[in-house]
Amino acid sequence: AGPTVVNTESISANSADNWLSYGKDYKEQRYSELDQINVDNVSDLNLAWSFDTDFNRGLEATPVVIDGVLYLTGNWSVVYALDAKSGKLLWKYDPKVPREWGKMACCDVVNRGVAAYEGKIIFGTLDARLIALDAATGERIWEVLTADTSVYPYTITGAPRVAKGKVFIGNGGAEYGVRGYVSAYDVNTGEQQWRFYTVPANPADGFENQAMEAAAKTWTGEWWNYGGGGTVWDAIVYDDELDQLYIGVGNGSPWNAKVRSPDGGDNLYLSSIVALNPDNGDYLWHYQETPAESWDYTATQHIMLADMAFDGQERKVIWHAPKNGFFFVIDRTNGELLSAEPYSDVNWASHYDLETGRPVETKNARYLTKAQMIRPSSMGAHNWQAMAYSPQTGLVYIPAINSLFEYKSVKNYLHEWGQWNLGVYTQQQSVSDPILAQLLTSKITQGALLAWDPVKQEAAWEVPHKLTWNGGLLATAGGLVFQGAADGDVLAFRADNGEKLWSFNANTGVMAPPVTYTVNGEQYITILAGWGGAFGLIAGLEREVAPPPSRVLTFKLGGSALALPANPLKKIHEPPVRISSDQNILEEGRSLYYAYCSACHGTEVISNGAIPDLRHLPTAFHDNFNAIVLDGVMKKAGMVGFSDVLTEEQAFAIHAYILEQANIDRERRAQSSWWVAIKTWFFKIVAAVLGFAMTFV
Numbered sequence: 297a298g299p300t301v302v303n304t305e306s307i308s309a310n311s312a313d314n315w316l317s318y319g320k321d322y323k324e325q326r327y328s329e330l331d332q333i334n335v336d337n338v339s340d341l342n343l344a345w346s347f348d349t350d351f352n353r354g355l356e357a358t359p360v361v362i363d364g365v366l367y368l369t370g371n372w373s374v375v376y377a378l379d380a381k382s383g384k385l386l387w388k389y390d391p392k393v394p395r396e397w398g399k400m401a402c403c404d405v406v407n408r409g410v411a412a413y414e415g416k417i418i419f420g421t422l423d424a425r426l427i428a429l430d431a432a433t434g435e436r437i438w439e440v441l442t443a444d445t446s447v448y449p450y451t452i453t454g455a456p457r458v459a460k461g462k463v464f465i466g467n468g469g470a471e472y473g474v475r476g477y478v479s480a481y482d483v484n485t486g487e488q489q490w491r492f493y494t495v496p497a498n499p500a501d502g503f504e505n506q507a508m509e510a511a512a513k514t515w516t517g518e519w520w521n522y523g524g525g526g527t528v529w530d531a532i533v534y535d536d537e538l539d540q541l542y543i544g545v546g547n548g549s550p551w552n553a554k555v556r557s558p559d560g561g562d563n564l565y566l567s568s569i570v571a572l573n574p575d576n577g578d579y580l581w582h583y584q585e586t587p588a589e590s591w592d593y594t595a596t597q598h599i600m601l602a603d604m605a606f607d608g609q610e611r612k613v614i615w616h617a618p619k620n621g622f623f624f625v626i627d628r629t630n631g632e633l634l635s636a637e638p639y640s641d642v643n644w645a646s647h648y649d650l651e652t653g654r655p656v657e658t659k660n661a662r663y664l665t666k667a668q669m670i671r672p673s674s675m676g677a678h679n680w681q682a683m684a685y686s687p688q689t690g691l692v693y694i695p696a697i698n699s700l701f702e703y704k705s706v707k708n709y710l711h712e713w714g715q716w717n718l719g720v721y722t723q724q725q726s727v728s729d730p731i732l733a734q735l736l737t738s739k740i741t742q743g744a745l746l747a748w749d750p751v752k753q754e755a756a757w758e759v760p761h762k763l764t765w766n767g768g769l770l771a772t773a774g775g776l777v778f779q780g781a782a783d784g785d786v787l788a789f790r791a792d793n794g795e796k797l798w799s800f801n802a803n804t805g806v807m808a809p810p811v812t813y814t815v816n817g818e819q820y821i822t823i824l825a826g827w828g829g830a831f832g833l834i835a836g837l838e839r840e841v842a843p844p845p846s847r848v849l850t851f852k853l854g855g856s857a858l859a860l861p862a863n864p865l866k867k868i869h870e871p872p873v874r875i876s877s878d879q880n881i882l883e884e885g886r887s888l889y890y891a892y893c894s895a896c897h898g899t900e901v902i903s904n905g906a907i908p909d910l911r912h913l914p915t916a917f918h919d920n921f922n923a924i925v926l927d928g929v930m931k932k933a934g935m936v937g938f939s940d941v942l943t944e945e946q947a948f949a950i951h952a953y954i955l956e957q958a959n960i961d962r963e964r965r966a967q968s969s970w971w972v973a974i975k976t977w978f979f980k981i982v983a984a985v986l987g988f989a990m991t992f993v
């Protein structure tokens with residue numbers, strides 16, 4: 297056979313030897329017919345090669361594989377083309393994203409991958425450009441700016457999709473205040489073909505189309521001043537049977553519906569799946585999963601297409617496990633809700649009314665008068681980590697999360713350009729001891745590999761993981777399911793019962809979904825290993841070693857590459873003494889830290905190690921605190937200044953809080969080891985009791 301041409305027909309045909317598009321084929325089932333690696337021999341699977349990327353932040357990409365070449369994206373939207381057999385770098389393209397823009401990404405400087413079409417490799421950049429490269433050489437063919445980033449701080453982290461000569465791309469930014477949309481571009485020229493906004497603008501300026509006019513009736517107040525949200529930051533799926541394009545629409549901006557749309561309304565098309573005509577972007581139908589979304593419950597999660605029997609009838613359906621914790625079966629011919637059942641612990645809604653298609657909310661879901669503990673958290677019961685489906689078992693595999701979050705309305709909402717604008721406090725109740733805090737986090741948020749039966753709408757089995765934020769999935773005809781885990785293990789399970797058959801330690805948390813393909817008839821598995829993303833940044837985990845470079849790992853039967861090198865111990869600088877013991881100042885510092893710093897530098901000032909841990913920086917950082925934090929002298933390294941939103945007094949309060957945490961950490965490290973051991977045992981019991989109590993929330 298000659299070289300593979302990637303186009304609508306070949307993506308539909310879905311050859312087992314290649315991995316031609318993000319979700320493998322247009323159904324995005326992430327199932328491979330390859331069975332050389334199978335339940336009987338997977339114990340012989342070993343590393344064939346590894347490739348270090350240039351950075352150590354989170355990796356989320358699904359590589360596209362064409363005739364033995366891997367095309368993938370790393371941090372800062374850098375594209376790599378690698379020989380799939382040897383791991384040799386064929387070319388690299390760096391779009392030179394300004395590091396200052398990293399701050400506009402809510403959830404790390406990540407990218408979920410490229411699209412391939414007729415000799416081109418197309419990808420989005422963090423600063424909202426769409427670029428097409430020559431697949432053979434990595435030379436740029438065209439580049440367009442997909443968003444006016446001077447109006448709203450847009451970012452792109454998602455992989456584009458291609459069909460019928462068009463590239464489809466959305467963007468992110470609904471934590472900051474943007475107006476979401478998806479656009480189509482000509483794959484040969486980069487010329488814009490159409491754009492569909494997901495939320496209406498100010499009605500006084502007129503409507504782009506009837507869908508916007510209809511949507512505007514479901515909003516109140518002056519939402520356009522805040523953008524409204526509804527970003528299409530992940531799932532965009534072309535249905536080659538029905539010739540429709542489905543987009544998963546994100547959360548409201550700000551999160552708090554009461555701030556955004558004070559007199560109520562469903563706020564279409566937030567948290568909805570919307571079907572569009574791929575040729576012109578015309579609205580076809582929608583189904584809103586979370587009306588008046590108020591918890592960052594995006595519907596952007598993986599949209600999987602399937603055919604299934606429902607009530608004795610063959611139906612074309614969408615399977616969807618969005619953040620809100622319910623597994624949806626939706627008729628994809630018209631958007632009718634067929635079924636919705638909880639796949640995780642949920643307390644914001646009791647069930648869905650199938651007559652109306654609407655959730656029945658619980659009385660405390662809306663945190664109107666006081667703070668409420670809500671399940672799932674803003675992290676979702678499932679996030680961007682891809683699911684997989686095996687026709688052998690009939691099961692959908694979900695990288696599931698069980699978690700809760702305390703939602704509390706901000707007192708006086710103030711919209712600040714380029715900052716997180718949630719209308720909800722991000723800080724949670726403080727736990728005085730860092731050991732207890734870490735133990736509690738692991739008790740109240742958990743991750744699992746969940747095998748879900750979409751026909752019975754119930755769990756078939758579940759394998760708990762050690763940590764919360766685990767990787768996307770791959771199912772194969774070898775009877776296997778592959779997954780990377782937050783603790784660094786790459787794992788293979790039996791697809792029928794979840795028995796663990798194989799594991800490999802990657803020395804860093806793994807989030808990206810694996811792919812499989814052949815080169816010269818031999819089957820390979822590739823997965824990207826690099827810790828970060830939303831939870832990977834926010835939930836700092838104390839670790840003694842520095843994070844390694846984020847890597848591409850490729851496995852084959854009998855692979856013989858050396859094990860990965862151990863990482864160097866982390867250098868810890870002793871902090872200067874505290875600068876304040878005034879409880880009011882420390883409280884203010886904590887609250888400001890959570891508003892402006894924690895999304896990158898981590899909860900309780902514990903970072904993930906790839907972003908500087910502010911407790912362990914050299915004295916020069918503390919001596920130049922205002923120059924860095926207010927004036928932005930380190931902006932070229934990604935640390936922008938905050939003088940537009942913080943006063944010197946406020947910066948002092950943040951500094952005081954950081955030094956408080958740094959000195960608590962120093963004192964803890966100075967404690968004798970037997971005392972720490974006793975305390976840890978005691979806290980384990982406390983955490984277990986509190987964790988158990990929390991399961992009743």
Ligand SMILES: O=C(O)c1cc(C(=O)O)c2c(n1)C(=O)C(=O)c1cc(C(=O)O)[nH]c1-2
Pocket residue numbers: 356402403404406451452453454467468469470471527529546547592594674675679680828829830831
């Ligand atoms: O509302 C948005 O525009 C938006 C964008 C993104 C993104 O682009 O990565 C995420 C989210 N929201 C989000 O809510 C979320 O949980 C999330 C996790 C991640 C990640 O890469 O780990 N991105 C995003």
Ligand SMILES: [Ca+2]
Pocket residue numbers: 470471546547592594
């Ligand atoms: Ca969001």
